[in-house]
Amino acid sequence: MWSVALFFALPLHARVLDRTLATVNGDVILLSEFEKNSTPIIEQFKKVTPASELTSERVGEIKKRVLDQMTDDRLLAQEAKKKGIRVSQLEVDDGVKKVRGRFGAEDEFNKELQKEGMTYDAFRKHIQNQIATIKLIDQDVKAKTPVPSDSDVKNLFETLSAILQDKPIPGSHTATEVDELKSLARAMNQRFGERVRARHILVRVGPNASKEDKSTAMNRAKDVQRQLKGGDFAELAKKYSEDPGSRERGGDLGYFSRGDMVPAFDKAAFALNVGQTSDVVTTDFGHHLIRVEEKKAASKFSLEDVKDDLKEYLFQQRAAKKFEAYVKDLRSKADIKINNLE
Secondary structure, eight states, X not given: OOSOOOTTSSOSSOOTTOOEEEEETTEEEEHHHHHHHHHHHHHHHHHHSOGGGOOHHHHHHHHHHHHHHHHHHHHHHHXXXXXXXXXXXXXXHHHHHHHHTTXXXXXXXXXXXXXXXXXXXXXXXXXXXXXXXXXXXXXXTGXXXXXXXXXXXXXXXXXXXXXXXXXXXXXXXXXXXXXXXXHHHHHHHHHHSOEEEEEEEEEEOOTTSOHHHHHHHHHHHHHHHHHHTTSOHHHHHHHHOOOTTTGGGTTEEEEEXXXXXXXXXXXXXXXXXXXXXXXXXXXXXXXXXXXXXXXXXXXXXXHHXXXXXXXXXXXXXXHHHHHHHHHHHHHHHSOEEEOOOO
């Protein structure tokens, strides 16, 4: 949100048979723009989500979040313009250079512009608007966010330590705050706790699949298991795994800590020794075969080891809340009209 985003996200011209999806203080959001942003997110959601959770309601929630974000982007760009925030040509040049760096050659960059129906001048203008928005956030949000004290950092450290030791969490927190604290504790544990690096082969089958489908999937998993006795795990993962996120890497999931994976997978992975392969492990995603490649033992850490990270975390949390209130205020003063999202 506060860094230069995907600059090719929003095409700048209307397509044939396009329509106005929403207006933000008279600024139009076209259906084509919305679909350009929402379609990749929805497709990725469908790839990684169990079939039982692929409901129209969940897809509708995603669409609403995307449109809300696009609306907020419009409001922020308008506010930056209203406040006369300036962006130099050198800053635009630097932004253009960063985006170009993602492409192997100039020709690839130009083809992407053409694909998006965007002229080079329009692209530079888009970069300029993005940078102006970042400057607005720095000026009106970050600059006005109080820096956490040493006492704040110490209290957070003690709270995270309690979570990692399964002790009661001190103080009063909302359910959302508890979830965030647990996520941060897991991140600390990932950095300093016991970790394993594992590969897996997934034969996908949903928990609500028919008995016949479950049996077929289990037989396929058992067949792969037999092939593993004389075969290369990585090569068989590339051939048989139905996890799109790891298949091309030979099933490699990288390092993870206790609690990062679903319980059955987690328990099996940490019970294996390096070089061992599990029996078939069943989760809501399907049947897994797991091989542990490496292990790293846990190490103790002190407040001194993590205080800078925790201070930055607290600052970002405060800035995020201030930003949320800032955008809410912009919305309350704006004229926003939304047509049928379906």
